[in-house]
Amino acid sequence: MRNVWIVARREFRHYFVSPIAYAVALFLFVVLGILFYVNVSFGVQSGDITPDGRLVMGPMVTLLLLTVPFLTMRLIAEETGSGTIELLLTAPVRDGELVVGKWLGAMGFITLLLALTWIYPVLLHRMTTPGIDQGLLLSATLGVLLMVSAIAGIGVMVSALFRNSLAAGFVTLAVILVLWVIGGLASGSSGASEIVRYLSFGDHLFDNLFQGVVDLGDVLYFVSLTVLSLFVGSQIVESRRWR
Amino acid sequence: MISTSGLTKVYGVHPAIRGLTFEAAPREILGFLGPNGAGKTTTMRILAGFMPPTDGRATVAGFDVVDQSLEVRRRVGYLPETVPLYPDLTVTEYLDYMGSLRHVPDLDRRIEEVLEEVALVERSESYVGNLSKGLRQRVGLAQALLHKPQVLILDEPTIGLDPAQIIEVRRLIQELGKERTVMLSTHILSEAQALCDRVLIINKGVIVAEDTPANLQAQLAGAEQLILRVGSHDAALLESLSRLPGVARVTAQPGSEELRVETSPGHDVRARLARAVVEKGFDLLELRPAGVSLEAVFLQLTQDAAGEEND
Secondary structure, three states, X not given: OHHHHHHHHHHHHHHHHOHHHHHHHHHHHHHHHHHHHHHHHHHHHHOOOOOOOHHHHHHHHHHHHHHHHHHHOHXXXXXXXXXXXXXXXXXXXXXXXXXXXXXXXXXXXHHHHHHHHOHHHHHHHHHOOOXXXXXXXXXXXXXXXXXXXXXXXXXXXXXXXXXXXHHHHHHHHHHHHHHHXXXXXXXXXXXXXXXHHHHOHHHHHHOOHHHOOOOHHHHHHHHHHHHHHHHHHHHHHHHHHHO | OEEEEEEEXXXXXXXXXXXXXXXXXXOOEEXXXXXXXXXXXXXXXXXXXXXXXXXXXXXXXXXXXXXOHHHHHHHEEEEOOOOOOOOOOEHHHHHHHHHHHOOOOOHXXXXXXXXHHOOOHHHOOOEHHHOOHHHHHHHHHHHHHOOOOOEEEEEOOOOOOOHHHHHHHHHXXXXXXOOOEEEEEEOOHHHHHHHOOEEEEEEOOEEEEEEOHHHHHHHHOOOOEEEEEEOOOXXXXXXXXXXXXXXXXXXXOOOOOEEEEEEOOOOOOHHXXXXXXXXXXXXXXXXXXXXXXXXXXXXXXXXXXXXXXXX
């Protein structure tokens, strides 16, 4: 367990010297700021919005979907490509500890970014009377965090497959976009489309968590997706040894 | 301390090593000598716990490299061939990361000690990415020493170093070999000769010779050779020298003053040779034994193996 923290700490710190991390943070804050401004000013003009946390967390979902893969892409691929993986894999660290540590480091950085964007809901809260629904903000934030955890898990898993970071980034993006849109493709109520809808991100996020309802089933969905990705990720790292 | 039997690793269909069986005793410096692509790195990676063998067994400090990989990795210090480092960390930060993964007690002090040992104290706050190849090599060595491992596995430890650094690193390895088992690979023969208690010569994935550097030389030097330098010589001189008892063959390099005299084993013909040259009216300028270098043994062994392969 201690090794997980050591790896996580190293990865977390690495984001602060990584140009990609700064680029992603810049993109996130600029786009989110513009969207926030546009939404609020149009909303005030037309008068048909309910100011709540979703005004921020909604666009945030899309932005994170597009950016998290580029925060996780280098985690293992870069080590494989540069050869530093050789020293990590000959240190007394389990493959699973390495993979979970990498994921945790990424989660730490993304959570920090998320925390910083709370400035918008706080602004919204001050601008409105009697303020925004804080419970809804919390559950939507929890939803975003859960989703990010699954995306980061998939990101680490895919990163273990590649020697090239960018390739890992785009494949991760493809995987999560598929998970994002398959729900919309499954129409009807046959067993197969039920399963496909269950696998999709969207319903788990918007049906309950973004309505202020924390449903254990949705939490379980994201947690199991994360755990599964990390498990497969460590199997991939181990299988690399056998090649 | 290290023991392998029938160690085999196959990449796809290409066997990198085939049935390697060898041992290394405690406090022994074992040299692993072979041309590039002979399987040295593969063997060392297996012993360091980086990857499992396809077949055969290996134990390090009594632990199986496959079943007890973590135990092996705790006891091994490993310097890979190209030292992979994180360019965004300083030397101290890097050693702190590797040391904490190895749970080194009193890490800060240990880092200072190791930096002292590899003479890197002045560069401890430099970014690893800005270091020269030689300095990086030393960072890699420092990393391998941090946890005071019982077994050190060094893949080409002096590659890319300048002559002064090579001497320094060799001295360090010799020092380290007094307390622990060191296995090092090299394709520099003089290095194996200077450093190792025992040498394994490996070619195309199989061990072709295994002995002390001195014995390996002796193997080839069954017949001793002498170099004879004379002011001038003619065919008659060669003829009469080769008829001396104990002389097997005399050859002259065209345009050279040197004659190469091969003697039959067990004969000391130096006095006879000297007398014969002078009696024939020639000047004897020099008479010296032509030492057989490990280089010659190495070339002969690896070429023999290559020849068999082609047959």
